[in-house]
Amino acid sequence: MSDFLRLKERRIMNHQQLIAELAGIKDRLTGIDETSNNRLYLNCKAEDSFAVNKFIFEHVGARFLIATGIDAEDCFEVLYHFSYDQTGCVITVKARIDDRQKPSIESISTFLPAAEWIEREIHDLFGIEIINHPDMRRLILSDDWPEGVHPLRKRVPAEAAQEKEK
């Protein structure tokens, strides 16, 4: 466990070595999908997403691109996209949040400040609570948007904002 929490010197790996390297956190993943020769999906649970992201960023040395929020009907998902520039492989960490009533996930901006804004945006639009975020303010919804209405959830209609205001 302490192995991958250290920052290792980044050696250049080819694709085979990259896959072999992932054995380091295999116990925290629920599955690995290789949909094409430069696209990797690492599925995990929300509780393990912090550790997996830290491994990919610090141990493997991939570059953070962006994060995505998804409202799948039975759960929420947060995807973190990393790019391994040496081979051009895009690694996506797919964290699954099963609790639909109070979804939450741990913030990765403690070691990756670049993720601060995208986590604020995911919170604004989905209502997923981001634990340990240094600066959780409203980012993308307008100032007069009612609290508690998260527009990108599938069950929220477009007129929900006006109805909440009434």
Next chain:
Amino acid sequence: MPVRTLEVFSRGFAVGEGKRAIMTDTMQRMFWIVVFPGFAFTLFLGLLAGWVVRKVSALVQWRVGPPLCQPFMDVLKLMGKETLIPADAHRTMFILAPVVGFSGILVLAAMLWQACLNPQVPFVGDVIVAMYIMVLPSLALIIGSSASASPHAAFGASREMKLILGYELPLVLALIVVITKSGGQLSLAALAGQTPVLSVSGLIGFLVSLLCVQAKLGFVPFDIAEAETEVSSGVLIEYSGTLLAIWKIMQALMLVALPLFLVVVFMGGLGTSGWPLVWGICKLVLVLVLVILIKNTNPRLRIDQAVRFFWVYCGIAAAAAVILAAIGRGYGIGWL
């Protein structure tokens, strides 16, 4: 012939000479100030000169450019729009500033025309008075933008202040060159009698003051205060309607008065009739062409670059010109 008519007018308006007084003395002066060659004539020339500037810039950029009536239409349209005054602005200063600037440049233009066309009138104003009045439009710009209660205008005002600090020094030095060459005479009519630009120090002085005039007119490379893309038209951002029209009129008058000042002080003035008058008009057009040339071939400077340019390069050049002029005057060397 137009030049003969000019002679008749100037003789008819001279104070005290009423051989065939067409109008009374006061009406003559009113006509002089308001119509010819005061306000209306200078405004017409100024807007025409503004059109020339835009048309030449367009041709240099391989495009067609605005039609002849464009600057007149611009001013007319501005008169027809409503005038909005920001709630936080200092109302009196906001409204007075363009009027003060406009009246300043109008007095300067009237003085210069009087010195050119009517040199025998006793006190037409000397070059020191002209220098003082020339500051008025820039000062009015600063007051107007400071009264605007807008951060962009404050930016513009501070840049304009720094620019004035920059170019006043070389301008005064260049005028000292001219005064030295004239042997200490200050009146505009006397200065119009000599042609300093044909000497080395006069030429340097002319070039330095040409750049200072470029900055005073607010043309590229020195249009730092009213930069459209940088500070959203800095100084004039809150002006609209008739007040903005007065600013535009002031800028048009400046486009005639300042090159005329350069011609009077450095190039020997306009003649009063005949071939000297035609030659004088050519000199005026030459100064305008130089201004347009510099405008079209240069990018805009930053304010610190502009101040350094004026103080270091222009200041040293003008100081050298003053020394050369003093040496030339002292030892009687004409071309120095």
Next chain:
Amino acid sequence: MNWKIWSLKKSPWVFHVNTGACNNCDIEIVNLLTPKFDVERFGIKLVGSPRHADALLVTGVVTRQAAPRLLEVYRQTPKPCVVFAVGACACETGIFHNGYHVAGPVDKVIRQIDPNAIIAYVPGCPPKPEAMISGVVKALSVL
């Protein structure tokens, strides 16, 4: 037609407002103001302040956040003025129809404070600069 409208037609100064556009229309507007299309022959000039403007070139579907700001810019433009809704989003919300963040197309927002506003529509995604010139000339000729 009085002299105010006549001189307005001869010298329309434009101010560009982006109320939440994807920037495609903004790029085309900036292209329009380059020497290649030479809009200065119509007297059109880009000004840096809405107080100097006669025509507002509004791009973008008006988002909830931008709506009060667009109204403020409109109030600061001295009347008489023309509003050009440039692009499919500005004319009729385009692909953002029924979006949660949309406060309405440009005419719906502007008519909240001025039911008699003069609004001209230049559709396209983005409209070509030639289409914009044609729109401006047509709008000015019916003023």
